[in-house]
Amino acid sequence: MEDKKVLNVYSEIGKLKTVLLHRPGKEIENLTPDLMDRLLFDDIPYLEVARQEHDAFAKILSDNGVEVLYLEDLAAEAIEDASVKERFVEEYIKEAGILGEKKKQLVKELLLNCKTNRELVDKMMEGIRKSELPNYNATSLADMADSGYPFVADPMPNLYFTRDPFATIGSGISLNHMRTVTRNRETLFAKYIFENHPRFKDSNIPRWFDRDDTTSLEGGDELVLNKEVLAIGISERTDAASIEKMAKRIFDKDESFKTVLAFHIPNKRAFMHLDTVFTMIDFDKFTIHPEIEGPLTVYAISRGEGNSIKIQKETQELDKVLAKYLEVEKVTLIRCGGGDMIDAAREQWNDGSNTLAIAPGEVVVYSRNHVTNKLLEEAGVKLHIMPSSELSRGRGGPRCMSMPLYRENL
Numbered sequence: 001m002e003d004k005k006v007l008n009v010y011s012e013i014g015k016l017k018t019v020l021l022h023r024p025g026k027e028i029e030n031l032t033p034d035l036m037d038r039l040l041f042d043d044i045p046y047l048e049v050a051r052q053e054h055d056a057f058a059k060i061l062s063d064n065g066v067e068v069l070y071l072e073d074l075a076a077e078a079i080e081d082a083s084v085k086e087r088f089v090e091e092y093i094k095e096a097g098i099l100g101e102k103k104k105q106l107v108k109e110l111l112l113n114c115k116t117n118r119e120l121v122d123k124m125m126e127g128i129r130k131s132e133l134p135n136y137n138a139t140s141l142a143d144m145a146d147s148g149y150p151f152v153a154d155p156m157p158n159l160y161f162t163r164d165p166f167a168t169i170g171s172g173i174s175l176n177h178m179r180t181v182t183r184n185r186e187t188l189f190a191k192y193i194f195e196n197h198p199r200f201k202d203s204n205i206p207r208w209f210d211r212d213d214t215t216s217l218e219g220g221d222e223l224v225l226n227k228e229v230l231a232i233g234i235s236e237r238t239d240a241a242s243i244e245k246m247a248k249r250i251f252d253k254d255e256s257f258k259t260v261l262a263f264h265i266p267n268k269r270a271f272m273h274l275d276t277v278f279t280m281i282d283f284d285k286f287t288i289h290p291e292i293e294g295p296l297t298v299y300a301i302s303r304g305e306g307n308s309i310k311i312q313k314e315t316q317e318l319d320k321v322l323a324k325y326l327e328v329e330k331v332t333l334i335r336c337g338g339g340d341m342i343d344a345a346r347e348q349w350n351d352g353s354n355t356l357a358i359a360p361g362e363v364v365v366y367s368r369n370h371v372t373n374k375l376l377e378e379a380g381v382k383l384h385i386m387p388s389s390e391l392s393r394g395r396g397g398p399r400c401m402s403m404p405l406y407r408e409n410l
């Protein structure tokens with residue numbers, strides 16, 4: 001019988017069948033040194049080369065039988081209906097923080113005058129410079145006082161990290177409430193896609209979390225270890241309260257999941273998400289950044305009476321905790337940079353522990369992390385190595401740049 005499910009992710013490592021990417025666009029060329037802090041970048045990637053690297057990533061995936069979908073295409077296809085498109089533009093304007101009726105009207109005209117929906121979506125992602133609104137004259141005091149600021153609507157340069165705004169868990173999604181304003185704006189695309197795109201809209205997709213939830217949760221913190229166990233980071237980006245809320249909703253509707261392991265990692269820019277320090281490679285193999293092993297605390301959350309949950313603090317070492325919950329004899333932790341503190345710190349900064357599994361024991365990695373890559377090979381892992389000098393400047397690796405929609409069950 002044909003499998004009609006549109007979303008199916010019951011592991012981190014099952015054969016990847018469909019994935020969502022975003023090819024970096026002109027939003028990258030709207031980054032300036034003054035904006036980097038607020039837009040969560042540490043450097044400015046060279047767009048042309050970043051695109052070549054991204055195309056190489058997409059080719060690795062499609063050459064290995066993965067259907068590659070693009071966020072920008074799905075968003076454009078989701079707004080075919082004129083009234084949906086207008087609502088989408090209005091919500092975008094509201095969330096971009098555009099003040100003043102005249103300015104809002106000019107932006108609305110600019111967007112609705114785009115020749116195609118793809119052009120409209122690209123423009124929204126790229127941001128709108130003041131110089132693009134020819135009839136724009138600052139009239140409010142706020143505008144006048146802010147005359148040096150170049151944008152009417154900020155760019156969204158983090159969109160190529162499709163892992164974060166929403167996450168597929170089982171056959172549902174958590175449509176995330178992001179920690180920062182800049183990344184929260186990205187979740188609007190997912191909202192319109194899941195509510196309006198013909199591929200998804202009639203599928204009754206459960207929502208484990210919503211962008212209107214008030215605490216934050218980001219996809220880089222959400223790992224599906226197997227059909228019974230999730231791992232979620234309490235991190236710089238994800239609140240413990242979000243994990244409790246989501247665990248209750250998942251336990252209530254998806255019989256399959258039995259345990260959520262909450263990994264409390266240090267609150268630090270370099271370790272922003274759990275997947276920047278820890279990813280799954282095989283049934284019994286993980287990459288890990290050695291610097292988190294000491295401070296890490298793991299809590300196991302399971303179903304309690306009625307709609308309650310039980311929380312237990314794990315006291316054993318991480319490999320033992322993982323072996324217990326994954327029901328394997330032994331777990332191997334492959335340390336980023338090996339035993340060397342300098343190699344570990346450098347390669348983790350460039351996402352050496354952020355691997356994307358496309359099948360058990362088979363991962364996509366960045367070329368620049370050669371020390372860690374060698375260790376992975378020695379551990380029998382099959383590597384697909386992608387170029388990495390520009391994309392890595394955004395502080396995310398192959399897992400961050402991909403959102404699986406469908407994986408084969410193990």
Ligand SMILES: NC(=O)NCCC[C@H](N)C(=O)O
Nearest residue numbers: 040161220273394395396400
């Ligand atoms: N899952 C991830 O770790 N994603 C990388 C996000 C990088 C982005 N510049 C950010 O700070 O949100």
